[in-house]
Amino acid sequence: MRRQLEGSLAVADTVARCRPRVVAAYPISPQTHIVEALSELVASGGLAPCEYLTVESEFGALSACIGASAAGARTYTATASQGLLFMAEALPNASGLGLPMVMTVANRALGAPINIWNDHSDALSQRDAGWLMLFASSNQEAVDLHVQAFALSERTSLPVMVCMDGFVLTHAVEEVDVPEQEQVDAFLPDFHPRQSLDPDHPVTIGAMVGPEAFTEVKYLMAHRQLRALDEVSAVAQEFESAFGRTSGGLLQPYRTDGAELVVVALGSVLGSLADVVDELRDEGLAVGALGICCYRPWPFDEVRDALRGVTDVVVVNRAVAVGSGSILGQDVRLSAPRGTAVHDVVLGLGGRPVTRDVLRRLVLDVVTGRVGSDSLTFFDLDHDRAAAELARELADTVPANGGGS
Amino acid sequence: MKLDVRIHGRGGQGVVTAAELLSVAAFDQGLHAQALPSFGSERTGAPVTASCRISDRPIRSHDPVSHPDLVMVQDLTLLRDPAVLAGLPDDGTVLVNTRRDLADLARGGLVMGPAQHWVTVPANDLSRELLGRPLPNTALIGAVVGITGLLEPEAVAGSIRRRFAGLGEHVADANVRLAELAYDLVATQTRGSGTHA
Numbered sequence: 001m002r003r004q005l006e007g008s009l010a011v012a013d014t015v016a017r018c019r020p021r022v023v024a025a026y027p028i029s030p031q032t033h034i035v036e037a038l039s040e041l042v043a044s045g046g047l048a049p050c051e052y053l054t055v056e057s058e059f060g061a062l063s064a065c066i067g068a069s070a071a072g073a074r075t076y077t078a079t080a081s082q083g084l085l086f087m088a089e090a091l092p093n094a095s096g097l098g099l100p101m102v103m104t105v106a107n108r109a110l111g112a113p114i115n116i117w118n119d120h121s122d123a124l125s126q127r128d129a130g131w132l133m134l135f136a137s138s139n140q141e142a143v144d145l146h147v148q149a150f151a152l153s154e155r156t157s158l159p160v161m162v163c164m165d166g167f168v169l170t171h172a173v174e175e176v177d178v179p180e181q182e183q184v185d186a187f188l189p190d191f192h193p194r195q196s197l198d199p200d201h202p203v204t205i206g207a208m209v210g211p212e213a214f215t216e217v218k219y220l221m222a223h224r225q226l227r228a229l230d231e232v233s234a235v236a237q238e239f240e241s242a243f244g245r246t247s248g249g250l251l252q253p254y255r256t257d258g259a260e261l262v263v264v265a266l267g268s269v270l271g272s273l274a275d276v277v278d279e280l281r282d283e284g285l286a287v288g289a290l291g292i293c294c295y296r297p298w299p300f301d302e303v304r305d306a307l308r309g310v311t312d313v314v315v316v317n318r319a320v321a322v323g324s325g326s327i328l329g330q331d332v333r334l335s336a337p338r339g340t341a342v343h344d345v346v347l348g349l350g351g352r353p354v355t356r357d358v359l360r361r362l363v364l365d366v367v368t369g370r371v372g373s374d375s376l377t378f379f380d381l382d383h384d385r386a387a388a389e390l391a392r393e394l395a396d397t398v399p400a401n402g403g404g405s
Numbered sequence: 406m407k408l409d410v411r412i413h414g415r416g417g418q419g420v421v422t423a424a425e426l427l428s429v430a431a432f433d434q435g436l437h438a439q440a441l442p443s444f445g446s447e448r449t450g451a452p453v454t455a456s457c458r459i460s461d462r463p464i465r466s467h468d469p470v471s472h473p474d475l476v477m478v479q480d481l482t483l484l485r486d487p488a489v490l491a492g493l494p495d496d497g498t499v500l501v502n503t504r505r506d507l508a509d510l511a512r513g514g515l516v517m518g519p520a521q522h523w524v525t526v527p528a529n530d531l532s533r534e535l536l537g538r539p540l541p542n543t544a545l546i547g548a549v550v551g552i553t554g555l556l557e558p559e560a561v562a563g564s565i566r567r568r569f570a571g572l573g574e575h576v577a578d579a580n581v582r583l584a585e586l587a588y589d590l591v592a593t594q595t596r597g598s599g600t601h602a
Contacts, residue, residue, distance in 0.1 A: 004428060004429045004433075004438065006425075030444075116444075117444075138465075138467070165467070167442070167443075167444055168441070168467050169467065171441075171442050171444065172439060172440065172441050172442075172467060173424070173425045173428050173429070173439065173440035173441075174428070174438070174439040174440070175432060175437060175438070175439075268467040269467075269468075271464075271465035271466045271467050272465070272467065272468045274465050275465055275466050353443075353468050353469050353471075354468060355468040355469070355471050356468060356471075357471060
């Protein structure tokens with residue numbers, strides 16, 4: 001049913017309809033409304049049978065999820081920012097042990113300095129943890145991706161992270177078609193774990209593996225992750241057949257046919273980007289957008305195909321790899337066909353809005369040669385403020401008056 | 406057809422709720438709508454902004470409204486901040502919660518664009534009378550309905566009723582009444598001022 005409601009509540013209702021048996025979570029802005037709503041649903045009997053575990057930390061939350069999944073329960077958690085980092089020790093255990101579960105990440109900047117607002121530095125910092133990572137561009141897609149994520153997770157026996165922009169999506173009130181219980185039940189079969197901990201049929205999950213086999217285990221993990229690309233596409237197609245709308249999948253190209261310049265981005269900025277593409281196309285510029293919905297595994301070939309024939313690629317990075325450059329930009333560079341100029345741009349950090357005006361200016365600056373392709377560009381930087389601080393630091397290191405104070 | 410509204414107020418005045426109520430009313434009458442809060446560290450009295458987009462076409466963008474058709478100012482003192490009117494077009498509309506009239510505001514130094522449409526509503530006074538507290542948001546929503554003619558008063562009453570149902574029928578009724586009072590006030594002002602609505 002179509003409803004006008006907050007993104008967090010739409011996600012909580014949808015997760016409930018996926019019938020998790022265990023939810024373990026620790027509240028953190030901007031994820032809180034999701035887990036609050038789920039705890040109320042469990043308390044009121046709206047989600048049953050389900051055990052809601054109030055844990056002492058995010059580390060506890062993910063550890064409880066690992067145990068619950070190993071015991072054969074459909075399992076869910078949600079977090080953001082440093083909460084995700086507090087899970088970091090356990091993240092590769094969930095994936096390495098092949099334990100299905102779904103986690104929402106309400107994307108928020110990493111501190112310090114402390115900042116509660118949206119960017120992608122939390123999720124992208126965990127890109128190598130072995131989880132499948134899907135990014136939602138709207139609340140409708142966030143809802144749909146959660147249904148797909150449970151199916152995908154259980155088919156591949158791998159954990160799935162559904163990333164949705166904190167505040168920008170989680171707190172936005174917009175129109176969402178929340179899937180009905182019967183629809184979800186028809187789409188999502190009961191969970192049959194590949195193996196589970198059962199005292200009557202003992203197995204070991206998580207035995208030590210020494211040098212004689214560790215490389216092979218890692219090779220198989222890498223192989224399984226890449227194989228999941230097919231499942232991501234298959235689940236999205238099945239979803240479309242069942243629900244009558246397109247959501248998810250590997251990539252979301254927008255007017256890339258014949259485009260000479262394509263902007264690549266993750267998450268909620270894609271809507272504004274589509275508006276800007278329409279505007280610039282009307283003005284005669286051959287531009288398009290490429291949304292990455294499946295960030296891990298990285299759809300290497302699909303991105304390469306989508307960028308074939310494109311002269312300039314602009315990557316919108318909403319996270320920085322300090323000391324190296326960009327994160328999404330590195331992936332795009334791996335895929336960009338030879339000879340394509342990749343303009344790696346950082347913007348929208350810590351909640352600075354990526355408005356249509358900013359995106360329009362970005363494209364026009366690339367077209368007029370103001371944004372290079374040989375180095376990282378901080379696009380929405382206050383240059384005067386940054387320069388003043390650098391000058392002050394420089395002055396501090398040069399002893400004045402012979403070093404006396 | 407589209408209406409982009411930006412709401413400026415202070416923590417506790419119902420800025421985010423106002424955006425949500427407008428969006429729900431628009432949705433209920435078959436339009437597309439979106440309410441976007443721009444949260445800070447929430448504290449009572451701190452400046453808060455929210456955006457609301459209403460359109461007859463699906464809304465794709467999620468950036469805050471930077472070129473509002475209408476700016477709602479829930480606290481007059483916020484007008485000292487130039488960011489409040491940023492991006493407002495020359496013929497944009499400003500709705501201000503104050504008991505002072507436009508001539509008085511102009512004497513106080515407020516600069517109003519010649520083609521802009523400024524409307525004042527004593528929303529705090531109305532709310533004090535009906536709710537016993539200065540909660541201006543529902544009255545100001547009624548004023549938006551009156552100014553723009555885009556939303557049906559019944560749809561707005563419905564969204565207010567549902568939002569405040571948990572606080573008891575008398576609270577919901579009083580809030581609906583506040584919207585109606587402001588709607589009537591604005592209708593009078595608009596006719597009197599001779600400017601476009």
